[in-house]
Amino acid sequence: MPSSRAEGAPPVVTGIGVASGFGYGKQVLRTGLHAGADVFGVLARPGRQPAGAATPFIGVEMPDPPDVLPKRIARTAGLSGRVAVAVLGEAWTEAGLADVDPARIGLVVGGSNLQNREAVLALTAHGEGRAILSPHLGYSFFDTDICGLCCAAFPIRGFSLTVGGASASGAVAVLQAAEAVRSGRVDACIALGALQDLSHVDLAALQALGALGPRHAQAEAAPGAACRPFDRGRDGFVFGEACAALVLRRADDLPAGAAAYGSIVGGAHRADGHRGPDPSLEGELRAIRLALADAGIGPDAIDYVNAHGTGTPLGDDTEAAALLEAGLATARINATKSILGHGIAAAGAIEVAATLLQMRDGRLHPTRNLKTPIVPQLGWVGETSERLEVRHALSLSFGFGGIDTALVLRAPGA
Known part of the structure; x- marks a missing residue:
């Protein structure tokens, strides 16, 4: 986020598109979040389970995307790309981008190595002599493939790029999109937290690292009890497919009758000097404090995190x-994440979307399985949703490689 406010007013979010284990669209997400519904299960997509695994991987998988692409294009697109187009379509329509000059629309895709499962499936088939490699694999292993697919499906002609921030990728995309709008580089910018299509190799590596849970056989019988953020019984994150698109525009450039979800009034993206997965208290604190300073508010003004x-x-x-x-x-x-699982690249973006939807509803979703909080003195929302008018919210995302981000969101009229 720029440090100077002379470049323009904070951008507002005018369109949201989402996909999660609840399906496609904001309404099913809102309903599922507030209910704290259980969508966890044994992962079933081809390439998600190793052959002969004694304990299968669990997590959250979404329904297949709707058929919005022409068949000749859909055949060449992986799951991450097809989901991205469906999600972007919802946000595009709501934001009224059809009336914006295509040369003034930008796209930032958050994520890297997004289509690993597709690559593992192709490699396995090719190595066994069962398939001839598709020429489309020659470019689909680049993350820019999702940029190109979205820009071909929608008239985005300003710029497109990808940003990698591990589990903070979606939040980094929002920060970059906000800067592009606030600086006047474009009139509208889409931040897309892309679906991280993990393979069984990726999942096994994350489990070997000690990051992926659960690490006990009982989880297969009760997968919905495995994801336990901030509870004393936690033992690792649980993967969940997700994707979100947010359209950012200037408040003074909205069409008549358009309503914003809220504005991005502060943000920070900092490096803490760690190569691997270890978090940094100093780095997280810096990101939080810098985001609050950028917004011009103190911690006491934050109603919800x-x-x-x-x-x-x-x-x-x-x-x-x-x-x-x-x-x-x-x-x-x-x-x-207690409800949707960990979307990796998409997490930061879908969590910003969830934050804005909760602000609009005046209602906070529960934290599933939070029975014995690790720090009881913090203001946890437990296993029941709560009513709350949120004026300012803070959304946090931290990624492997020492990437710490924080975003401050303000409700309309606050």
């Missing part, structure tokens, strides 16, 4: 300590 909340022991402990030290003990706090 959408926490990163993965369910990893060290990650949750560090984040809870950062929230306390940052002076956010009076804010209400929940973890969207």
Whole structure:
């Protein structure tokens, strides 16, 4: 986020498109989130389970995307690309982008190595001599394939790029899109947190790292109990397919009758110097404090925090300590990953969408399985949704490689 406010007013979010384990569209997401519905199960997509695995991987998978692409194009697009187009379509229509000059529309795709499962399936088939490699694989392994697919499906002619921030990728995309609008580079910019299509190899590596949970055989019988952010019984994150698109525009450039979900009034994206998965209390604190300073408010003005909340022991402990030290003990706090699972690249974007939807509804979704909070003195939203008027919210995302982000969102009229 730019440090100077002379470049323009904070951008507003005017369109949201989402896909999750609940399906496609904002309404099913809102209903599922507020109900804290259970969508966890054994992962079933081809390439998600290793042959002969004694304990299968669990998580959340969404329904297949609607057929919005021409068949000749859909045949060449992977799951991540087809979901991106469906999600972008919802946000595009709601934001009225058909009336914006295509040369003034930008796209930032959050995520890297987005189509690994497709690559593993192709490699397996090719290695066994069962298939001739499709020429489309020659470019689909680049993350820009999703940029190109979206820009071919919609008239986006300003710019397109991808940003990788591991689990913070979606939030980094929102920050970059906000900067592009605020600086006047484009009139509208879409931040897309892309679906991270993990393979069984990726899942096994994350489990070997100690990040992916659960690590016990009983989870197969009760997968809905495995994802437990900030609970004493947590033992790792649980993967969940997700994708979200947010359209950012200037408040003074909205069509007549258009309503904004809220504005991006502050943000920070900082490096904390860690190469691997270990979190940094100092880095998370810096991001929170810089985002609040960018918004021109103190911690006491934050009504609600959408926490990163993965369910990893060290990650949750560090984040809870950062929230306390940052002076956010009076804010209400929940973890969207407890319901949707961890969307990796998409997480930051769909959590910003969830935050804005909760602000509009005046209602906070529950945190599934939060029975014994690790730090009881923080303002946790437990297993029941709560009514709350949110004027300012803070959304946090932290990624492997020492990437710490924070976004401050303001409700319309606040």
